[in-house]
Amino acid sequence: MSNLIYYNGQFKEKGEVYIDPEDRGYLFADGVYEVIVAEEGGLFKLEEHFARLERSALGLDILLDDYKGLQEAAVKLLEGSGYPKAKLYIQVTRGTETRNHAYSDGLKPNVLMMVSRLAGNPAEYFQKGVKVITVPDERWSRCHIKAISLLPNVLAKTKAKREGAFEAIQIRDGFVTDGSSSNVFLVEDEIVITPPATNYILNGITRVVVLELAAKLGYLTREESISPDRLFAADQVFLTGTTTEVMPVCAIDGKKIGSGQPGRITMELYNAYRELLTRQ
Ligand SMILES: Cc1ncc(COP(=O)(O)O)c(C=O)c1O
Structure with missing residues (x-):
């Protein structure tokens, strides 16, 4: 197994990568991933992920030229890693300059890619369903941008973890x-429903793959506020x-959902998703 990291056009050992303390990603969480x-x-869905990366970057006025080249480097990095199941992390930060809230035009973005082994969730989670909690959404109003500034998400996930969810x-x-x-889905009278893709x-x-799979399996789908x-x-x-893949939820805030077991439609979608993921 190789542990190479891609940083600004070069493949390097992890210990050889130097991140500048004045990288705006480090100072301001000014970047996308x-x-x-x-x-x-x-x-899986490489093109779609890169298209979203580009949209996220453009949404923050981060200009990167060569997404095609980056995509090729991503494939190379994965192939070199030798992991049978892997997770690729890609991060584009605005660039490096003396700390100042306002950024300069024409900064050269810093691009990092790293691969790790994908452990996957325990089979038991899919067999029994998982418990979740609800929390107030404390994020900003541009949640459609996949920005690295994830503090509200970090705090929410940690609260869940501490409560055994x-x-x-x-x-x-x-x-x-x-x-x-x-993303969150529910099934009501055999209709598959998820909140609409707004800026929130x-x-x-x-989410998009599962909506398509649900329609293919013959279920009505709706995007509406819940x-x-x-x-x-x-x-x-x-x-x-x-x-997360397609993860059945058996309880929310300690209250049982449906029968308290993974639902039939949920598991049909899980199986269809797994098939797509492993077959492509
Ligand atoms: C806030 C949020 N919503 C939804 C998702 C699911 O997105 P995807 O299916 O592209 O992984 C993620 C993924 O990290 C996320 O951070």
């Missing part, structure tokens, strides 16, 4: 937005995300 998984089929579902102005690192959620690549009461009363609730 992506996480992509790979199993037998290679990097898998994830924290965020609530803004009386409606469900995202998990701290996942990150439009997950997995109140916490509606979530608690749902027949099934599940989370989606690159590393």
Whole structure:
């Protein structure tokens, strides 16, 4: 296994990578990122992740020229890693300059990519479902940008972990937005429902795949606002995300959801998703 890291056009050993203390990513969390998984089929939804990376960067006025070249370097990095199941992290920060809130035009972004082994979630989580909690959404109003400034998400996920829960579902102005690192779905009368892709959620690549799979499997899908009461009363609730996959939720804030077991439609979607991920 090789532990090479890509940094600004070069492949290096981790210990050889020098991050400048004046990198705006380090000082201001001024940057964007992506996480992509790979199993037998290679990097899953590579194009979609890179398209979102570019959209996120443009949304913050971070200008990077060569996304195609970067994508090729990502494939090379993955192939060199030798991991059968891997997770690729890509980060683009605005660049390096003397600390000042206002940034200069024409800064050269710093690009980091690293691969790690993908452990995956325990099989038991998918068999029994996971417990989650709800928390107030304390993020900014441009959540559609996958920015590295993740403090509210970090605090929410840690609260969940400390309470023995898998994830924290965020609530803004009386409606469900995202998990701290996942999207939220419910099933009501066999209809698959998720909040609309506004600026208040990150439009997950997995979210889009699952909406497509649900339609292919013959289920009606809807993107509409979901109140916490509606979530608690749902027949099934599940989370989606690159590393979360399709995760059944059995309880929210200690209240049982549906039968308290992973729902049939949730597991159909889980199986369809796994098939796609390993087959492509
Ligand atoms: C806030 C948030 N919502 C949703 C997701 C799921 O997105 P994806 O399916 O692209 O991994 C993530 C992923 O990290 C996230 O951070």
